[in-house]
Amino acid sequence: MRIGLDAMGGDKAPEVNVEGAILAVEEYNYTVVLIGNENIIKKELSARQYPKDKIEIVDASQVIGMDEPAALSVRKKRDSSIVIGASMIKEKKIDAFVSAGNTGAVVCAATLSLRLLPGVDRPGIAVIFPTLNKPCMVIDVGANIDPKPLHLLQYGIMGDAYSKHILKKPNPTVGLLNIGEESSKGTDFIREAHIMLNESELNFVGNIEPKEVYRGKADVVVCDGFVGNVFLKVTEGFSEAASLLLKRELKQSSFITKFGAFLTLPAFKKIKKKIDASEYGGAPLMGVDGSVIIAHGSSNAKAIKNAVRAAAESVSQKVNLHVVEELQNF
Amino acid sequence: MRIGLDAMGGDKAPEVNVEGAILAVEEYNYTVVLIGNENIIKKELSARQYPKDKIEIVDASQVIGMDEPAALSVRKKRDSSIVIGASMIKEKKIDAFVSAGNTGAVVCAATLSLRLLPGVDRPGIAVIFPTLNKPCMVIDVGANIDPKPLHLLQYGIMGDAYSKHILKKPNPTVGLLNIGEESSKGTDFIREAHIMLNESELNFVGNIEPKEVYRGKADVVVCDGFVGNVFLKVTEGFSEAASLLLKRELKQSSFITKFGAFLTLPAFKKIKKKIDASEYGGAPLMGVDGSVIIAHGSSNAKAIKNAVRAAAESVSQKVNLHVVEELQNF
Numbered sequence: 186m187r188i189g190l191d192a193m194g195g196d197k198a199p200e201v202n203v204e205g206a207i208l209a210v211e212e213y214n215y216t217v218v219l220i221g222n223e224n225i226i227k228k229e230l231s232a233r234q235y236p237k238d239k240i241e242i243v244d245a246s247q248v249i250g251m252d253e254p255a256a257l258s259v260r261k262k263r264d265s266s267i268v269i270g271a272s273m274i275k276e277k278k279i280d281a282f283v284s285a286g287n288t289g290a291v292v293c294a295a296t297l298s299l300r301l302l303p304g305v306d307r308p309g310i311a312v313i314f315p316t317l318n319k320p321c322m323v324i325d326v327g328a329n330i331d332p333k334p335l336h337l338l339q340y341g342i343m344g345d346a347y348s349k350h351i352l353k354k355p356n357p358t359v360g361l362l363n364i365g366e367e368s369s370k371g372t373d374f375i376r377e378a379h380i381m382l383n384e385s386e387l388n389f390v391g392n393i394e395p396k397e398v399y400r401g402k403a404d405v406v407v408c409d410g411f412v413g414n415v416f417l418k419v420t421e422g423f424s425e426a427a428s429l430l431l432k433r434e435l436k437q438s439s440f441i442t443k444f445g446a447f448l449t450l451p452a453f454k455k456i457k458k459k460i461d462a463s464e465y466g467g468a469p470l471m472g473v474d475g476s477v478i479i480a481h482g483s484s485n486a487k488a489i490k491n492a493v494r495a496a497a498e499s500v501s502q503k504v505n506l507h508v509v510e511e512l513q514n515f
Numbered sequence: 516m517r518i519g520l521d522a523m524g525g526d527k528a529p530e531v532n533v534e535g536a537i538l539a540v541e542e543y544n545y546t547v548v549l550i551g552n553e554n555i556i557k558k559e560l561s562a563r564q565y566p567k568d569k570i571e572i573v574d575a576s577q578v579i580g581m582d583e584p585a586a587l588s589v590r591k592k593r594d595s596s597i598v599i600g601a602s603m604i605k606e607k608k609i610d611a612f613v614s615a616g617n618t619g620a621v622v623c624a625a626t627l628s629l630r631l632l633p634g635v636d637r638p639g640i641a642v643i644f645p646t647l648n649k650p651c652m653v654i655d656v657g658a659n660i661d662p663k664p665l666h667l668l669q670y671g672i673m674g675d676a677y678s679k680h681i682l683k684k685p686n687p688t689v690g691l692l693n694i695g696e697e698s699s700k701g702t703d704f705i706r707e708a709h710i711m712l713n714e715s716e717l718n719f720v721g722n723i724e725p726k727e728v729y730r731g732k733a734d735v736v737v738c739d740g741f742v743g744n745v746f747l748k749v750t751e752g753f754s755e756a757a758s759l760l761l762k763r764e765l766k767q768s769s770f771i772t773k774f775g776a777f778l779t780l781p782a783f784k785k786i787k788k789k790i791d792a793s794e795y796g797g798a799p800l801m802g803v804d805g806s807v808i809i810a811h812g813s814s815n816a817k818a819i820k821n822a823v824r825a826a827a828e829s830v831s832q833k834v835n836l837h838v839v840e841e842l843q844n845f
Contacts, residue, residue, distance in 0.1 A: 254699060317756050327694060331702045364657060364744040369584060372661045372741060395745055396752030411702060412745055414694040415725055419749040422726030426647050427757070430789070434782045442782050448775020452764045459760070 186214075186500060188493050189279035191266045192221030192229075193248045194286020195489075196482050202285065203229040205489020210239035212490065215497055218279050220266040221245050245269045251482060255289025259297065267291055271298035274475040281476035281496035283467065285484045291477065292328045292470060299475040302505055304512030307336045308472035309410070310479055311344060312417055313352075315459055318401025322348060323362070324471060326413035334378035337361070337407045341387050342515055343471040344405030346507040351498060352404075360393030360403035362412060368392065374409070382407070385515060466491030469499055471508070476500050516544075516830060518823050519609035521596045522551030522559075523578045524616020525819075526812050532615070533559040535819025540569035542820065545827055548609050550596045551575050575599045581812060585619030589627065597621055601628035604805040611806035611826035613797065615814045621807065622658045622800060629805040632835055634842030637666045638802035639740070640809055641674060642747055643682075645789055648731025652678060653692070654801060656743035664708035667691070667737045671717050672845055673801040674735030676837040681828060682734075690723030690733035692742060698722065704739070712737070715845060796821030799829055801838070806830045 190206050192199045199221060206217040216239050219226050223244035230240065247265040249258045259268055270282040271294040284291045288310070296308055309325035324340045325332070341359045348357035361379055363371045368379055370392060382389045393403050395416065408416065435446050467480040467488070476499045480492040499505075520536050522529045529551060536547040546569050549556050553574035560570065577595040579588045589598055600612040601624040614621045618640070626638055639655035654670045655662070671689045678687035691709055693701045698709055700722060712719045723733050725746065738746065765776050797810040797818070806829045810822040829835075 252695075252697060254697075317759055330694070362745070364660070364741060364748070365582075367582060367584075375741075394752075395748035396755060399752040399756035411694060411705075412742060415692070415742055415745055416749055418694070418725035419746055420753050422724075422729040423750050423753055424757070425726060426729035427754070427786075429647055430786050431782065434786050435779075438782050441778055445775045445778020445780075446782065448771050449765075449779050450775075452761065452768050452772050452776065456757075456760055456764050 186497050187216045187218055187279045188496050189218045189220055189270045189273050189282040190489070190493060191270055191282070191284035191286050192219040192226050193245070193266045194284045195480065195484050196251070197485070198285065199225055199229050201484060201486045202489055203233070204486035205484070205493065206240060207233060207235040208486055208490035209493040210236055213494060213497065215239070215493065216241060217493060218243055218273070220270050220273070221248070243269065243273070249287050249290045251287050253287060253290065255287060255293045258287070259290050259293045268294045271295045271477070274477070275299055280500045281478065283478045283480060283489070283492045283496050285480035285482055285489065285492070288327060288479055291479055295470055295473045295475065295477045299473045301472050302474050302509050302512070304509065305339055305343070305472040307332060307339070308470055309336070309340045309343065310468050311347065311471050312468045314398065314420070316399050316401035319354075319404065320352070321398055321401060321403060321406055322352070323398065323406045323408065323413055323416060325408065325410040326417045326468065327410045328470065330409065330411040330414070332409050334374060334381050337378040337409070338381045338385060339472070339512070340407040341382055341385065341389070341405060342511050343508050344407065345387055346511040347469065347471065347504055348404045350502050350504060350507045354404050356388050357404035358390045359387045359405045359407065360390050360397070362398070362406050362408035362416070363392035363394065366392050366394060378407075466495035469495065469504070474505065476505070516827050517546045517548055517609045518826050519548045519550055519600045519603050519612040520819070520823060521600050521612070521614035521616050522549040522556050523575070523596045524614045525810065525814050526581070527815070528615065529555055529559050531814060531816045532819055533563070534816035535814070535823065536570060537563060537565040538816055538820040539823040540566055543824060543827065545569070545823065546571060547823060548573055548603070550600050550603070551578070573599065573603070579617050579620045581617050583617060583620065585617065585623045588617070589620050589623045598624045601625045601807070604807070605629055610830045611808065613808045613810060613819070613822045613826050615810035615812055615819065615822070618657060618809055621809055625800055625803045625805065625807045629803045631802050632804050632839050632842070634839065635669055635673070635802040637662060637669070638800055639666070639670045639673065640798050641677065641801050642798045644728065644750070646729050646731035649684075649734065650682070651728055651731060651733060651736055652682070653728065653736045653738065653743055653746060655738065655740040656747045656798065657740045658800065660739065660741040660744070662739050664704060664711050667708040667739070668711045668715060669802070669842070670737040671712055671715065671719070671735060672841050673838050674737065675717055676841045677799065677801065677834055678734050680832050680834060680837045684734050686718050687734035688720045689717045689735045689737065690720050692728070692736050692738035692746070693722035693724065696722050696724060708737075796825035799825065799834070804835065806835070
């Protein structure tokens, strides 16, 4: 299997991207195609030991920055790593594409190059959250910030297919993110989506409040991309703040408290591993006709490696085939 | 000063409400008027020592449940503690009203009885979040889930007035909650609100991403009530899950790790105090012509006491007068 990897995307590119590619080819039987500035990639590679036959380079002269406007940059930078990566799937030069770069640009380039699966009107980014119970897939977290109720139904169907075939959950429950449990809660948009989900063949469990997501009440939770993105970023922001607050507090603490914190480290490390986003391997861009994984902008090498693995799994498990089948049944 | 307190609202009513009222009158020079089922309140009071001249009871034969539909229950239950509390401000029998009950019903009853301040089109619930820096007021967290851009501007002005006069911040910064920093980000609704805020006289600092809220980048952050409610509840839900996860992990840990956690407790307690919602004293319902404080449904006695204090402060600091003045200047 050949996985394309945007070598230029992410806050710590290209170092962690190249490192993650090497970790992936060392652990799995893939070829990773690094897409980006050839000279820069060669320089990064030359500093490292790696299986030379499992890493290739495709030159891309342009880079789309993390904050550039998505549609405009995709249109203008035809020779950027993101645009080339998306086209290479289309041309069957790679089986899947992974990028930790500008999310909007990846969504836009993938949609333009690959088009959408039959029965899908909008792509959606799916993130798998660790919960107190089983992991929960939240879709969409930012591809489509002003969706129609029908798009949320389609997200439910795609999430259902992914949960069944990749996460191996036999009869996944699907919930609608809302600010109250009762079906009358929320905006007109939410209530309309509730009716559509309720009338579908999905195992719909109704409205899910944010705290129920963390309690693991549903396998799949659908929402509009604006709210989903806020969900994701509040989680990240709060968790960052809480950890900084703890460090700050410990700095001012007595020796005994500091010593206690040192002894407690194993428990914290285990929790960190459980909730660490880098373990989950990036967010699948659902609905495009090809396998695209969006890795977090702050990915480290391990996160990149896991995103490459997730991309390969989505190909080998034929997620899109199952999505199309499910959509046809609805 | 006379503060009305809904004795029947909240998950632990009436116990914690009565207890909170006693804590408040013991610490401050207020009279607290407990509104609710007289027999139940008397029974709760009779089990306790308290300054008899500073607590009164007003009987209310009905209770609006936490999950009842807001508008309907307010219309039907005219003799509920929430409806009576709101009317008593109107009739000047109390100076302010505090409820930990059904939030939607409080918003609805207060708006119907008290009407809105001149220049305000929709009420907004303001919550003060602790951050890594100074506290941040987020408005609206659920009164108005489908607002117009103009309402967000009004929230900005109300938050500005509150920050100046209650939180004593001289030139509060106001931000717009968004999923990216650039002014082009977000839905049409968000972009329109951005233009209005930018053209206003507020100290507008542009779009604020969720993580920047926790970093304390702005004094006031405005958003629609649906997104604001998700913000609030993701924070609560994640924090609940993280703390349960830690407890679960520690249970399975070695004696040494457990001992370490015991030694670290002082640091955790200090952090808990810093971020404890019960310290902040409830959420002011901004925009209605009267002082109404919404306490959290899970309030303990201390949270109720602090909500009573917040209500009294909002009266003595004449928040609404300042809000009206600010609105006139815009």
